Amino acid sequence: MTLTVAHGTARFPAVAAPTVAQARELALEAVRAAGLSVADIAQVVEYTTDPGAGTGGWPGVTLSVVAVEGLPGGNGAAVEVTAYLGGGERFSTPHGVVTVAGEVVYLPGIVPAPGVIGFREQYRSCLEVAGELLKAAGLGLDALVQTTDYTATATRAEYPRCGRPRRDLLGGTGADGHPVHPGAAGILVDRPVAEGVMVTLDAVASRRELTAVNPGWSRYDTLTYKPGLAAGDTLFMSGFGALEPATQRAIFDDDLLAQAEFTYAGIKAVLREAGLTGEAVVRLVEYITPDAAARYHEVAALRAKYFPGSPALTSVVCSALLRPEFLIEVVPTAVFP
Template identity: 60%
Template sequence: MTVHLPAVPGYEGAAALLDTAGLAVGDLVHVVEYVTAGALDDYASVSAAREGFLGGHAVPVATVAVAGLLGPGPYAVELTAFPGGGDLVVAHPDAGFHRGSLRVAGEVVYLPGIQPCDAEGLVHAGDFRAQYRYCLDRAAELLKAAGLGPGALVRTVDYTATATRAQYPRCGRPRRELLGGTGADGLPVFPGAAGILVDRPVLAGAMASLDALGSTAPPRTVNPGWSRYETLTYRPGVAAGDTLFMSGFGALDPATQKAVFDGDLAAQAEFVYAGITAVLAEAGLRGADVVRLVEYVTPAGVAAHPDLAALRTRHFGRAPVSAVVCSALLRPEFLIEVVPMAVRP
């Protein structure tokens, strides 16, 4: 059974939480580092702490730049574990942020974070679409090492910047050309997706980076009847095996495609949680089946974020939550975007 642990300050905190969960480093299948500008300025210390914590255990690592944290410290660490650690796949040796280790566990394929770089450094400097396409191509290369095609991608999270917000729709063409296929039900399917804006990238000069998950099980679209997705290159939910991978949810009315509850974090969160619940229900699941929530909160929403705890618990019980601060979201009115995952019991 896969165990998702919430982000905690630093690798020392992650080690303590892993021990409390009765798990060992050898069980890890994925690590996410949420790093502030301060941590990026001293990233060698973060890397050294990670290496000391892992002790030689090869695991895919996603390094995600954030504008801030909702807890102490310059960076936070989120762990995913599977007893025994699943199967290691090495597409190529790690070289800085050009990472090549994957793990396959419980039908989920955990990829490392993908930056627009090769072993020599940044690629396609100044070209947003080319960098984004490169990241998708890299995801396909990594999946190929695991014997899978790009159709195995079930969710992507894109990290871009406020300055390139107007260019973001240009991601649609490479997604349409490189992703998607026919689902297990014979209908078209694209991965779920989220788009997060962070103005200080992990890699200097990066205009787009990517986190992605794949699955060894055939995917199918989960959509509670929202017609807007018929023309988009992502879906509100993708079911593969026992796991439901969901897109990022913001306070956007799916019928009118207009942002709602401008300036009201609690109302936006209620709307978002209800949307997630609708996708869960379409898949035959409940809020109690959610095993991971990542909440990206804009600076304007930070002060009110602690007030969401009771509302979140009412919808999703004790689901692990990692909450971080982003620079902004794709719709300027959004104060929060939530990326969930659920598993059929």
């Protein structure tokens, strides 16, 4: 996968290395090789098996640190960079740096406020912190377009409890007058970023009006997220897995290739509804379980078939996915011409 550039935004595929420090250096080399500098960086996401390794490598940059079970190939860290010519506007807050790059608002990695105890309470706290971050950019929670939350396998049974704070705090009315909620993905990781933290959240927002994109899947009528959300030049999407929309039944148990093809086909359906093709996808984040890691390389040909535009790719091994049958979950981002 190669660097993708669209509407002034450059998305770099994640670079992996044995340590976070080495991955940072490789990421900076890629940025400089593209004729850019640290001043142009809009967001950095560090995926690491050692979240306590420190975050001093990106002063003044919007940073998210994601704890993972591992990485394909056995490295210990991967760094993903998104750049925007000139770097956009940066706002320093007590929770980290917020960057507005054109119409997209990148938030730093979010953890609950100190002293908050309990799964649902920590989830609500993360959303409230997101609201505080968005205020710095003059926006509210109704501007969110995509969230990815990271929780532990032990909290899987409690996970439905996060629906209440999402229902209370998120959502709005789209440009077409219909309800909108941000896209969402839920990933299970048994490596907390800090002691006592049960939930961490990555989030992106937009300054543009939002429109929900749904191929007609009725299951989303009662959920606090949508399969796709169009905002200006960008189509932000939820996490996709091998789940039949009509029956909500997980399918293709223990078959990674079949699950991947079904997942990619679901993404294609949302793209089609938005008037796009697979070539419009500029970024893919693929979460695979440990059971899928050995055969993950076999997915590459399928990915190229569905997304011939060579999107920037980040691949990580999580502890598990919310549906125990899932071997892979994919979070895509696409752009309009």
